[in-house]
């Protein structure tokens with residue numbers, strides 16, 4: 001039997017007059033749990049103090065030893081610092097659950113929490129939520145409870161137990177005392193009712209069974225998590241990252257986990273979840289940040305986005321690179337020391353073809369071409385001077401010519417060293433170059449028009465996969481790598497010199513176990529690039545142990561190529577909803593997107609329950625989905641009730657007058673929560689001007705504001721207690737995927753939805769018309 005107890009249900013502890021006393025039962029249960037929780041925190045304090053002490057000792061142990069000993073101390077200190085960070089991260093809500101199992105004759109009780117704790121005898125006091133022993137806490141359902149007799153949720157405020165919820169799966173197996181102290185209220189619904197803060201919270205206490213399957217799915221291969229809005233795809237994927245780090249720490253600590261999200265605001269929104277689970281060593285990046293050194297936030301128009309995401313851009317870029325490998329129109333002539341040196345055009349052509357035939361990337365193949373031409377120039381120079389040349393002379397003369405500015409300019413014009421940035425900047429600013437490359441790729445002039453732009457334009461998100469593709473085609477620019485190595489060597493010497501000064505000032509001699517080189521290295525390691533995540537984030541060619549892609553339906557074919565380069569093992573979690581695709585280059589089906597890369601070898605989990613949007617609002621969204629994508633099923637809302645969604649008609653000039661009052665009254669209704677005004681792209685500035693008190697940028701700080709004006713693209717993945725949706729017809733018609741945008745906009749609301757419209761309500765929203 002399964003029983004979800006309510007607070008009024010327990011009826012076994014008697015009051016003095018013999019009547020059942022539920023309050024006494026509740027107090028008794030709270031006391032028991034408080035005692036245990038107090039004990040757990042005491043243990044946590046002890047472990048933290050030990051880690052702190054070990055850290056102090058590692059830092060303080062300056063004394064004897066050589067460089068090896070210094071490094072060992074550093075490693076110990078590093079480990080203790082991580083342990084301390086992990087133990088500090090789990091302070092809030094340390095223990096959130098308990099299961100009573102039918103283990104053996106007596107049964108057994110296990111407490112579940114954010115971290116595993118053991119006593120001095122190594123007996124478990126608290127089970128880490130990711131450990132196999134915690135699984136029944138999440139997996140037990142009324143239909144298949146396994147050996148779980150009762151699941152209890154504990155609600156903590158600071159270190160105090162302030163509430164308990166019980167789910168009983170087998171009342172007959174419970175002892176009389178335990179039955180007497182049953183208390184409860186559905187923990188999940190309590191969690192869902194909380195106001196939004198602008199930051200996603202963890203759900204470690206209320207993970208649902210279907211989500212648990214996603215979280216604990218094995219590390220190898222590609223897992224697709226498909227689910228409608230609010231089904232917990234994002235939050236489950238983040239818990240999966242924590243679970244994988246716990247279960248495969250060795251592999252993943254070395255290679256790291258990358259989480260790709262749609263934009264920096266979204267990343268900020270989800271950024272607290274992993275630290276609250278004690279995990280910090282993860283790289284979070286938007287598609288626009290995946291090439292180190294470039295931060296792209298500008299967004300392309302629909303045409304440009306569609307072309308840039310098209311797989312044929314590979315052929316276009318390949319052709320564009322080939323176009324930069326030229327032979328002169330006539331013989332090559334260069335003036336050096338008042339003498340005109342000449343190399344025949346056919347010699348240039350042969351040299352270029354040989355360099356291309358090496359099949360090396362552009363920058364790596366360049367020396368073949370350049371060296372061949374330098375030798376030809378040197379031979380011509382010697383002939384004109386009437387000097388014979390042996391092989392050594394030839395090498396020397398070619399080297400000397402390479403230093404001549406006129407020679408360098410001439411050779412750079414034929415086969416320039418290229419960075420991805422330079423290639424793209426110059427290509428997009430040059431219509432003729434674009435046409436030539438596009439023709440080779442089978443793209444028409446309209447595509448060229450969509451790509452063409454002035455040279456100084458900012459990088460867009462759609463450019464970043466192209467920069468990454470270009471980096472592959474170009475290879476490392478050897479000169480840049482050499483310059484970087486020289487700069488690094490210079491820095492190393494300066495740091496050592498500085499470190500020597502520090503040692504002298506501190507009166508520490510080399511016999512103190514730390515010489516200047518070791519001290520410099522230690523400080524260098526402390527700087528950027530110290531943790532796996534930091535090193536990985538700064539290296540375009542880093543290979544991750546696992547990659548999670550959120551809102552994955554928005555990624556174009558070119559963006560997938562970029563992401564997949566970072567995970568050749570294809571150990572990935574792909575999270576999204578093809579019914580929410582807004583990008584013109586995004587996914588229509590997972591097979592279409594993934595099959596070219598993983599050859600059909602991906603597995604899928606579906607999430608079907610919406611934890612965000614109440615049923616009344618979801619009914620409106622379902623009408624929209626039925627109109628724009630009848631084959632897609634909307635998820636089912638876990639809760640109903642609350643304020644019915646409504647529509648509000650205003651005159652055209654009435655928008656600016658209506659919105660401030662409407663937003664103020666909605667804010668008053670939601671109290672501490674968050675509100676978003678969602679608008680068509682073209683009306684963002686107008687609506688933002690009407691609401692000067694609301695944040696109006698998609699910058700991460702906007703999440704701190706009680707009210708924010710956003711386009712639907714900017715609001716993707718986010719949620720708000722109240723949504724004011726302005727001009728639904730404008731959203732519907734703003735792009736070929738406008739219907740999907742409207743679906744996304746409606747499903748951002750957790751409590752209240754108001755649709756403000758000027759003309760007639762679009763047909764899919766007719767359900768709202770009745771209430772006007």
Ligand SMILES: Nc1ncnc2c1ncn2[C@@H]1O[C@H](COP(=O)(O)OP(=O)(O)OP(=O)(O)O)[C@@H](O)[C@H]1O
Pocket residue numbers: 188191192200201202203206207208211227228229230231232233234235236577611612716717718719747
């Ligand atoms: N098991 C759970 N317990 C408590 N809250 C949950 C649970 N699952 C999901 N939620 C909450 O539901 C909301 C929606 O979750 P999430 O953003 O992960 O959904 P999603 O599927 O990624 O949505 P979308 O596709 O619309 O972006 C969040 O507030 C999340 O915390």
